[in-house]
Amino acid sequence: MKRLFSFNDLKVRTSLIIVLLFFILALIGGAALGILSLRQNNAALQQIVQYQQAADALNTSLDRYKETQTLLGRALASYAQNVGSQDYTTLSSWVEEGAGVAQSLDGKTGYLLEQARMRLQSSQENFARYENLGSQVPELERGYKRIIQQYHALIANGVTPLMDFLQEGRISEFNSLLNSRVSSLEEDLYTEVMQQTLQQKDIVEGHAQREAKQYALVMQLVSVAMIFSFLIAVLVYWFLNRMVLSPLRRIDDHFSQIAQGNLTEVIDTTSTNEIGVLFKGLGHMQLELQRMVLSVRQGVEQIRLHAGDIYSGTVDLSSRSTNQVSAL
Template identity: 25%
Template sequence: MRLLQNFTIRMVMLTILGLFCLLWSGVGLYSVHALSEVSEGNDIDRHLVRQMTVLSQGNDQYFRFVTRLSRAMDVKIGGGTPDFAPARQSLENMRQKLEEMKALSPGPMNPDISREVLSNWQALLEKGVVPQMQLAQQGSLTAWSEHASTVTPALSRAFGASAERFSHEAGAMLDNTRVMVDGKTYTIRILLITAVILGIAILIFTDRYLVAMMVKPLERIRQQFQRIAQGDLSQPIEALGRNCVGRLVPLLRAMQDSLREAVSTIRAGSDNIWRGATEISTGNNDLSSRTEEQAAALEETAASMEQLTATVKMNAEHARQASQLADAASLTAGKGGELVSDVVETMNGISASSQQIAEITTVINSIAFQTNILALNAAVEAARAGEQGRGFAVVAGEVRNLASRSAGAAKEIEALIGESVCRVAQGAQLVQETGATMDAILRGVTEVTTIMKQIASASEDQSKGISQVGVAITQMDSVTQQNAALVEQVSAAAAALERQTEDLQRSVQQFRLSASEPQQRVTAKAAPGVQRMASAPAQSTDEWVSF
């Protein structure tokens, strides 16, 4: 087995599998060839048996023909009616068997013997049996008897001799074929048993090889890994050859040496890390206290700025409300001016209507005067008419009375309209003066509105500026608080680093670097995680690493 240590497992396994495949391939090929020969021998055996069976059946049909024909001729000689049907059936069967024999010939048999059998059989059928049947049915008894005693027996003896030679030759061939089949079967059996034994031997060798080249070396490597896992780096590992498993040994040895160097370096540097972590923790504690003081001052400043911002916002809100009220007053004054203008126009319309009414009254007075004149003329004409015009005079008198009353009413209306026109003129004058006053008020309100808008805009800008200052101070306070939290986290991380350094020192002490060094069994405690006190700014999170 030691000679195989320098060969790869793949090469050895491929060689074993190649031998195994070569062995069974040879066995399989020879078995296929032998089975093919056995199959050919069985085919020859079946063919010869078939030929011998057909030959025997043909000979049997011949003897049946002779027997049945003899019986029929005995009946005919006795004076009865012979039945030639059985004899004809035997003759037909003999002819069919001859055709079957021709179809099977020559086969594996010697062609000369096969031709001789067929020739004698054909001669017996055509020259002996068929003429004998014809003579029995048509000819005289003497001719039939002579043919049956001389021609047919000679042909039958020749056919029997050739059939015997055929059977003897076929039997010899059957014996040879069966001997060959038995020999091949025995050879295949021996070959298969040998192949199975060799296969089992190959499997046993493969198992022993795998145990020696893989299982045991891997167990040694596992034990070495277990010693390394337990902290023992002092035990060397022996070489296991240059196969696939043996190539792991230099790598394992290099890993063990690297671990030994790394543990030595960690032991040397853990004290420096511990001292540095202690100094970092002390400095961070001082920085944390100063940062907390700065955060408190910024918090007070932020509170003051919030109060100032609230006051400025309130002033801006009041200025905005005053501006809105001034806008409303300006709109109301504008609407009042428009109403005064409408009143002036209405008073002017009333004055014009009064003038038109005065003119209509003048027309009515003129109509009444003319009616009075017409009534006077009618009275004069009625007086001239005498008795015929008395009724017309009465009517004219009534018309004069109505005209007088219309003239009086028109004078009264004219007087009232004149007085109304005077009052309307006075009202129009007052309304015009009121409109001028409303225009002055509107201009004043507009100026006040403009000033209030400017005040509100300035207050709003001031509020925005103070709000921005407050936001900046709030952000500074938030950043300071976050810095304080980060300082606390750094302090906690430094403390955790200090504890982890102590744990690391205890952990590396369990490694045994040399055979003379005692091994310490120390179980390192898991370092507690650092809990964040507040979320750090987005731009600062990438700079911190959890220890």
């Protein structure tokens, strides 16, 4: 009947290779886990950076827009001053419909209006950067599109006509558009921006929570891996002690017995690996030593027997010689 596999049949070289492969796989697994964790962290960090860059571009664009509003207000005040205090009255922060009209802009008003156009251009450039960055953030796609629509509507239907009206001195149309359309467009834009800011905050908090959970999971996996590695190390020690160290101690004991002249101790093993081969070689050496000692003993016995025969012959010859001498 064929004998089933036993650890005693496992080669020492094979066992060492298995242990080495285990630790290599453990290192590869740990490195893969670390790389995967770093990759996910890097992806989350890049996404957060994209959120921040898009938010910075949008906030800069809105700041430039507010500066445009301020410069338009100053330009309107300068224009009204140029017309003359007798031709207009103020209404709220702007002017009352029906104020007077100047034939041409004075230098200060023209300069302020040109500065407002430059601020508006800067606002549009930053908003174009926001459009480019926002397109890379799928989570904010809906709010991103609404903000783009509201911003372009505000610029095309609000700010640009206001500048044209002021440039042409059409204060009545300027005031009507400002009160009827621009304020509502601004409110819609700021509402969308606020909603996106809250949504972005929720997304970032979600990333932070996922990263915290992932960190906890990695720590748990590392703890389990450390415990598993410790158990494997104990198992490897037990295995090597049983397969290598203990047999080597037995072989040392056998050599000590042989050195003391004890050639009768039984050397037996069921292992077929390198240690088993060593045991078989030791047993063969002991058997050959037994045969050598037996042969020496047999030779000594033969020498003793022959020496006895020689002694008997010598004694007999001496006795006969004595008798012959006495007879003479």
